Amino acid sequence: MEDLGIEDQCRVRHIALIELTALLDEYRLPTRVGRPSSKSKNKTKAESGVLGVSLSSLLERDHQRCPHAKIPLFLSEIINFLDTHGLNDEGILRIPGNTSRLKKLREELNTQFNEGTFSWEDRRSNDAATLLKQFLRELPVPLLTHEYLPIFAVAEVIKSRLKQIQAFNLLILLLPEIHQFALRALLIHLRHITEHEPQNKMGLNNVAMIIAPNLFCQLGKSSRNAENEVKLAAGTSHVVRLLIHYVDILFAVPKRLTRQLRSLWEFEAVKNKKAKNAKDVKKVLAQVKLEKTDGPSRENADAPSAVASASEKLTIRVFSPEFSKISMVLEINESSTVAFVLQRFRKKQGLPPATSPSPTTQSTDSDLQSAGCSSTVLSGSTDTLGYVSGGSAPVREPSVSSSPSSKSSVDFLRSTSASNLGLANKLETDPVYTTGNEALYEVGGNIGLRRLPANAVIVAVVKNNPKVSWEVRKCQQTPP
DSSP: OTTBOHHHHHHHHHHHHHHHHHHHHHTTOOOOOSOOOHHHHTTTSOOOSSTTOOHHHHHHHHTTTOTTOSSOHHHHHHHHHHHHHTTTSTTTTTSOOOHHHHHHHHHHHHHHGGGTOOOOTTOOHHHHHHHHHHHHHTOSSOTTHHHHHHHHHHGGGOSOHHHHHHHHHHHHHHSOHHHHHHHHHHHHHHHHHHHTHHHHOOOHHHHHHHHHHHHSHHHHTTOOOHHHHHHHHHHHHHHHHHHHHTHHHHTSOOHHHHHHHHHHHHHHHHHTOOOOSHHHHHHHHHHHHHHHHHSOOOTTSSOOOSSEEETTEEEEEEEOTTTOSSOEEEEEOTTOBHHHHHHHHHHHHTOOOOOSSOTTOOOOOHHHHHHOSOOOSTTOOSOOTTOSTTOOSOOOOOOTTSOSTTOOHHHHHHTTOGGGHHHHTTOOSSOOOBSSSEEEEEESSSOSEEEOOTTOBHHHHHHHOTTOEEEEEETTSOOO
């Protein structure tokens, strides 16, 4: 949800909680989610060192050295080290590190890392992999959090693969931002390991079996029955396997949630009353649904004001308070994309042209054009499983005997069956938001603040949000 403003992120979480509760109710699964546990509330004391320290404390400390860091520097550095030195090592993650070296490594980390004097030079990859697993196990607040860890585990019993992936997607959207970033970094790293299976002998199934106990160790403490522990191990391993395989699409904000977010803004503008919590949001969305069923549509009640037409020429007014106090009028056509607007903006500002992506780049996906743009999270993919019509066909699960080295999650879905093509064509990995050092934002109307991907078609964005305003901001800044 990095492309959304803080207020919209909060609203998306409310909507995700409503959607998740309904999905769990459908399968009669536990629905008590969204409430911090007493364990997480008690972790407020000052923490030192690296291991056994919460992600939020680590990141707060790291911001003194790296203000724009999204995940703790230790996690970033150890993943980079393993990606560079460990991907081809046979048995990486499986073969433990040397006990004496690990003890010394832990001591050095806790005393030197925060001082900036710790070095990864001459470290062993198996020691680093073992340290990563220890780091995950010792987190005071688990990576999947106390609140949602049990729900990740029980979602494994959902029979429909499509619904199962939807549940994981909604759960991830409910995680705190730092946990989202850290989880995605970890899953991408694990996928990198599986992509080198011919060299390291670590396929998707092997990686999932080894990592699952480190992510779900808090659940194991409550079950001393051997049979239950075996079932828990198998179930959580399957969960991790799916998380790794579908990492490209699990962190996206579904189009369905984006539509509900827009409906919420529109309803509040008419009623002049804001929804303050998930309960209020649920009432508003129910009322919106009722009005759309019984009353006339307000979708085209007002003529689009975001695109002005003069002598058959289309123009938009772009604001850029970080660059100039004066707004800028840019001429566009029906196929102009965000990349095109940013290139024109750079030219008028006297900035050097960006080389990639092409300013004429636009999506060939008709659904993307009609939607205006994709709603993404953490530079993830553009839409999520099961939130489109015609997507009821089962999604084939990843093979346990091979890694997804040759296919991304999107490629995999495209090759599954003809019935899934409608879904797969609405997915797109790694959208680009900028053409240089700037990004274009959709502001106001039926959204709070939203960063647009470079291939979004301007006219299509206006179709979704007729009263939108346009604002260019420096891309290194996240939405306030």
